[in-house]
Amino acid sequence: MEKELSVLxxxxxxxxxxxxxxxxxxxxxxxxxxxxxVTKQLIETLYPSLSDKELTVLLxxxxxxxxxKVDIRAVIFNQEGKLLxxxxxxxxxxxxxxxxxxxxxxxxxxxxxxxxEEAGISVRxxxxxxxxxxSKHDFPPKLTYVYKFFIQCVTENxxxxxxxxxxxxxxxSLQEIHLLALSKQRNIIDNFEMIFADYQNEKNIxxxx
Numbered sequence: 001m002e003k004e005l006s007v008l009x010x011x012x013x014x015x016x017x018x019x020x021x022x023x024x025x026x027x028x029x030x031x032x033x034x035x036x037x038v039t040k041q042l043i044e045t046l047y048p049s050l051s052d053k054e055l056t057v058l059l060x061x062x063x064x065x066x067x068x069k070v071d072i073r074a075v076i077f078n079q080e081g082k083l084l085x086x087x088x089x090x091x092x093x094x095x096x097x098x099x100x101x102x103x104x105x106x107x108x109x110x111x112x113x114x115x116x117e118e119a120g121i122s123v124r125x126x127x128x129x130x131x132x133x134x135s136k137h138d139f140p141p142k143l144t145y146v147y148k149f150f151i152q153c154v155t156e157n158x159x160x161x162x163x164x165x166x167x168x169x170x171x172x173s174l175q176e177i178h179l180l181a182l183s184k185q186r187n188i189i190d191n192f193e194m195i196f197a198d199y200q201n202e203k204n205i206x207x208x209x
Contacts, residue, residue, distance in 0.1 A: 002141045003135070003140075003141040005046060005141070006141040006142055006143050007135045007145070009039060009042060009043055009046075009143055010143055010144065010145040011145075012035065012038075012039045012042075013036070013039050015032075015035065016032050016033075016035040016036035016039055017036070019031075019032035019035070043143065047143070068133075068145045068146055068147045069100060069101075069144055069145070069146050069147070070100070070101040070107070070146070070147050070148075070149060071098065071099065071100060071101070071134075071146050071147070071148045071149070071186075072098045072099065072100075072101050072107055072110040072111050072114065072149045072151065073095075073096040073097070073098035073111070073148060073149065073150050073151070073186070073187065073191075074096060074097045074098055074111040074112070074114060074115045074123065074125070074151055074153045075096060075129060075150055075151060075152045075153060075195050075199075076097070076115065076121075076123055076152075076153045076154070076155055077171075077199055078157070078171045079157070080171070081173070081199070081200075082171035082172055082173050082176075083096075083171060083172055083173075083174075083177070083192070083195065083196070083199075084096075084097065084115075084119060084160075084169065084170075084171055085097075085169070085170060085171075085172055085177070085180070086118045086119050086162075086163075086166040086168070086169045087162075087166055087167050087168035087169065088165060088166060088183050088186070089165055089166060089167050090165070090183075091183050092167075092181070093180075093181045093182055093183035093184075094172075094177075094180045094181065094182055094183060095182070095183040095186035095187050096150075096186065096187050096191075097111075097114050097115040097118045097119050098110070098111065098114045098115075098118075098186070099114050101149075107125075107128070107149050107151060108125035108151060109125070111123070111125045111149075111151040111153055112124065112125050112153065115153065115155075117163045117164070117165070118162075118163045118165060118166045118169070119160050119161065119162075119163070119166070119169045120158075120159070120160055120161025120162070120163065120169070121155050121158040121159075121160060121161075122155065122156075122158065123153035123154060123155040124153060124154050124155070125151050125152070125153045126151075126152050126153060126154055127151070127152040127204065127206075128149065128150070128151055128152075128206050129150040129151065129152050129194075129195065129198050129206065129207065130148075130149075130150045130194060130198075130206065130207035130208065131147055131148070131149055131150075131206075131207070131208045131209065132147070132148045132150070132191075132207070132209055133146075133147055133148075133209040134146045134147070134148060136209050137188065137190060138188055138190060139184065139185065139188055140184055140185055142185065148191075150191070150194075150195065152198075174192060174193065174196045177189070177192050194207065
């Protein structure tokens with residue numbers, strides 16, 4: 001139920017945001033402003049732990065036509081067939097290198113940049129493995145509507161280094177990943193099973209919701 005509520009709230013906010021940008025009638029503008037205020041009140045009631053800063057990011061940072069945010073994740077295997085993960089400082093859990101797509105960078109450039117920043121190695125992005133809609137998979141509820149891009153990258157053997165947002169990095173088998181504390185807002189076990197299946201079968205088929 002909480003997941004369905006988070007999606008509905010994201011839709012309400014998107015309608016209000018888009019309406020305030022493109023609504024031409026003054027009375028419509030008032031209605032969209034009111035819808036935005038009601039959505040904020042609902043979020044504050046249902047998610048009392050959210051800070052004022054988090055609410056501002058959710059409700060006021062974006063403008064214009066409301067669209068999903070894009071999260072880019074880099075998929076890097078070593079010669080032993082193990083997958084690179086980094087340990088996030090924010091929750092002390094493991095995730096694929098990656099983050100929000102930045103303006104001015106292509107998806108491949110984001111995968112390369114985030115891997116360098118979080119694991120200290122240079123990679124070359126080669127292929128899009130999958131585009132997933134978070135709301136259609138078993139991720140924890142999230143008020144921000146997100147598409148996740150998984151991009152295969154290659155690298156030479158280099159020494160891993162942690163970054164500003166990470167405190168560890170390493171290569172893991174799928175069996176080992178099953179035993180890790182995963183950063184589930186960033187990746188869930190189904191993602192890793194998909195990634196290893198793609199790697200082992202060499203299907204080169206892009207998955208898209």
